[in-house]
Amino acid sequence: MDHFEYRTDADGRRTLFAEDCNVAELAKAHGTPCYIYSAATLTRHVKAYLAALGDYPGMICYAVKANSNLAVLNVMARLGIGFDIVSIGELERVLAAGGQADRMVFSGVGKQPHEMRRALEIGVYCFNVESFAELRALADVASSMNKTARVSVRVNPDVDAGTHPYISTGLKENKFGVSFDDARAMYRFAADHSALEVTGIDCHIGSQITQTAPFLDALEKVLAMIDELAAQGISLTHIDLGGGLGVQYTTETPPHPRDYAAAIVKRLQGTGLKLLLEPGRSIAANAGILVTRVEYLKENQGRHFALVDAAMNDLIRPSLYNAHQQIIPVTEPIVDAAEAGRREAEFDIVGPVCESGDFLGKQRRLSLAHGDLLAVRSAGAYGFVMSSNYNTRARAPEIMVSGSQHFVVRQREKIADLFAGEQVLPEQVTLG
Ligand SMILES: Cc1ncc(COP(=O)(O)O)c(C=O)c1O
Numbered sequence: 001m002d003h004f005e006y007r008t009d010a011d012g013r014r015t016l017f018a019e020d021c022n023v024a025e026l027a028k029a030h031g032t033p034c035y036i037y038s039a040a041t042l043t044r045h046v047k048a049y050l051a052a053l054g055d056y057p058g059m060i061c062y063a064v065k066a067n068s069n070l071a072v073l074n075v076m077a078r079l080g081i082g083f084d085i086v087s088i089g090e091l092e093r094v095l096a097a098g099g100q101a102d103r104m105v106f107s108g109v110g111k112q113p114h115e116m117r118r119a120l121e122i123g124v125y126c127f128n129v130e131s132f133a134e135l136r137a138l139a140d141v142a143s144s145m146n147k148t149a150r151v152s153v154r155v156n157p158d159v160d161a162g163t164h165p166y167i168s169t170g171l172k173e174n175k176f177g178v179s180f181d182d183a184r185a186m187y188r189f190a191a192d193h194s195a196l197e198v199t200g201i202d203c204h205i206g207s208q209i210t211q212t213a214p215f216l217d218a219l220e221k222v223l224a225m226i227d228e229l230a231a232q233g234i235s236l237t238h239i240d241l242g243g244g245l246g247v248q249y250t251t252e253t254p255p256h257p258r259d260y261a262a263a264i265v266k267r268l269q270g271t272g273l274k275l276l277l278e279p280g281r282s283i284a285a286n287a288g289i290l291v292t293r294v295e296y297l298k299e300n301q302g303r304h305f306a307l308v309d310a311a312m313n314d315l316i317r318p319s320l321y322n323a324h325q326q327i328i329p330v331t332e333p334i335v336d337a338a339e340a341g342r343r344e345a346e347f348d349i350v351g352p353v354c355e356s357g358d359f360l361g362k363q364r365r366l367s368l369a370h371g372d373l374l375a376v377r378s379a380g381a382y383g384f385v386m387s388s389n390y391n392t393r394a395r396a397p398e399i400m401v402s403g404s405q406h407f408v409v410r411q412r413e414k415i416a417d418l419f420a421g422e423q424v425l426p427e428q429v430t431l432g
């Protein structure tokens with residue numbers, strides 16, 4: 001359940017509300033396309049994870065990559081959870097949003113020395129290290145600063161998470177993590193190095209996973225490794241089982257975060273290991289919508305197209321993964337046969353970008369007329385964060401609602417800002 005529901009407005013029409021805010025009014029006030037997030041949905045999802053942890057020692061580290069809007073991060077910070085970051089940019093965002101350094105885990109396959117330095121300076125909880133080369137680089141940076149870097153090695157358990165190949169991360173053909181063999185050598189190196197402190201082990205097998213079994217399979221493999229390391233005198237204090245829990249976009253039936261986290265906690269009872277989870281999508285996806293407006297309807301040799309003002313640059317998931325996200329009317333039309341131009345058909349919902357792959361949805365049965373508002377659901381994760389300025393399109397504003405209040409957290413970009421800072425060639429540059 002989320003906080004986007006239809007209510008009957010004063011004119012007797014069914015209109016989509018985001019908590020207690022009328023989505024049509026927000027779109028009118030701030031223009032389209034726009035992203036709208038619900039603070040209450042974000043809060044409920046986080047609380048479900050916290051409730052599942054209960055008294056078990058651990059930390060929920062929200063995966064910032066899913067949605068790094070400052071207000072979204074601020075909700076997480078206020079709820080006291082941690083953050084999983086993958087770049088210095090995300091690190092600075094978390095700090096700007098009020099997050100605490102000692103609750104950040106630094107993941108990612110290609111951390112650069114300057115990013116390591118900054119993370120050591122502020123004192124992140126730990127580094128999830130993904131290769132021997134990175135471990136050596138981290139040791140060098142920490143030594144040069146007279147600091148100790150807390151280290152968790154990310155293992156790649158070669159478990160099939162049954163997800164889209166672009167978002168699977170725990171197979172040996174994926175670039176993420178290291179084999180158990182490499183991990184053994186890395187732990188020995190780290191244990192012997194004065195600038196490194198071995199604290200945990202990390203594992204992430206993919207995203208949009210709709211079953212608990214792959215997580216538990218990976219967990220068994222990681223626990224076996226922990227036992228083996230303990231026998232060699234290397235004792236770990238935490239296990240980080242990544243994110244990856246799927247959400248319902250259409251007909252998927254992923255486990256509830258509470259049940260998924262509870263299954264992991266149950267298996268860990270008695271191990272003495274602290275549990276870290278890095279959920280992104282399952283916290284943010286269904287806490288957001290993308291609102292767009294129908295500009296034109298057209299029919300091309302029997303195929304119906306609704307040209308809307310949002311495009312693949314605003315939401316790339318349909319184009320990139322062929323992902324299916326629900327598209328619903330913001331105001332359910334009063335079906336009036338006399339209304340000029342209204343048509344009911346199976347529409348391809350497409351944007352203005354010059355690519356045939358620019359679509360938000362295909363063959364959606366809808367009754368549409370020029371000016372209608374549509375909402376793309378489940379757009380709170382991997383939506384705005386993956387947006388671009390392709391076709392020199394300004395990126396959409398992001399609005400957070402909380403009850404009957406709303407805040408424009410990020411304004412729509414201005415066209416002039418899209419090329420501010422760029423220069424034409426100086427005249428003295430000769431051509432040809
Ligand atoms: C290391 C790591 N942690 C957390 C996440 C967040 O995953 P999700 O959004 O699927 O919960 C990802 C993305 O797949 C990841 O690679």
Ligand SMILES: N[C@@H](CCCC[NH3+])C(=O)O
Nearest residue numbers: 065167207208317381382
């Ligand atoms: N961007 C992906 C998820 C990537 C997960 C991060 N490793 C999506 O939209 O589904």
